[in-house]
Amino acid sequence: MVHRLFTSLIEHTGVTWDPNTNVVNAAEEVWNHFYTINKTEYKTFKKEGFRHYELLGEIFHGISTTGGPITQRRGNNTRRRRKEPKINKSDQLSAAMTQWSSSAAERSVEFSLSQQYLQTKLTQLKQKENYNQDQENDPYSYDVCMKILNNMENVSDDAYTEDLKAFKDADFRKAFVKMPEIRGGPVLDHM
Numbered sequence: 037m038v039h040r041l042f043t044s045l046i047e048h049t050g051v052t053w054d055p056n057t058n059v060v061n062a063a064e065e066v067w068n069h070f071y072t073i074n075k076t077e078y079k080t081f082k083k084e085g086f087r088h089y090e091l092l093g094e095i096f097h098g099i100s101t102t103g104g105p106i107t108q109r110r111g112n113n114t115r116r117r118r119k120e121p122k123i124n125k126s127d128q129l130s131a132a133m134t135q136w137s138s139s140a141a142e143r144s145v146e147f148s149l150s151q152q153y154l155q156t157k158l159t160q161l162k163q164k165e166n167y168n169q170d171q172e173n174d175p176y177s178y179d180v181c182m183k184i185l186n187n188m189e190n191v192s193d194d195a196y197t198e199d200l201k202a203f204k205d206a207d208f209r210k211a212f213v214k215m216p217e218i219r220g221g222p223v224l225d226h227m
Contacts, residue, residue, distance in 0.1 A: 058085030088132040
């Protein structure tokens with residue numbers, strides 16, 4: 037995937053890449069365009085280039101980089117690039133695999149964190165749905181107690197405030213709902 041991203045970058049009109057210095061040159065609006073595709077990878081390309089691009093092309097796509105000068109298309113003109121000095125194939129492969137596995141590991145961690153986040157959100161949503169359903173089916177719910185309290189006459193502000201606190205207790209809510217209204221007023225005044 038990283039190889040394909042870099043390929044699309046250097047094949048874009050107006051983008052140049054020098055494999056000897058590993059520097060990618062492009063206008064800022066070109067970078068901004070590529071950031072909308074994959075900001076993390078393209079920021080890395082802008083800062084660090086892609087040192088083992090040609091080797092990965094050879095490994096993954098069968099592109100030969102050993103038979104002569106390598107060409108790169110830019111719009112209608114073709115430029116020739118010099119090959120890097122020969123490096124031991126096993127060292128090249130080792131470096132490329134290190135870069136590839138590092139990138140894969142980052143994606144794996146990112147996927148795992150995303151999955152954990154979504155699982156947490158799903159659990160929270162289910163708990164909220166269960167709570168709302170329990171509230172609808174519970175004859176002694178906080179909402180039921182509030183309806184009764186709001187329909188009672190002559191409840192002082194102090195008693196009202198104390199009841200709000202007391203409604204946190206399920207046993208109190210049950211007693212409050214079952215209590216006849218004539219008894220509820222004096223009980224509330226003594227809280």
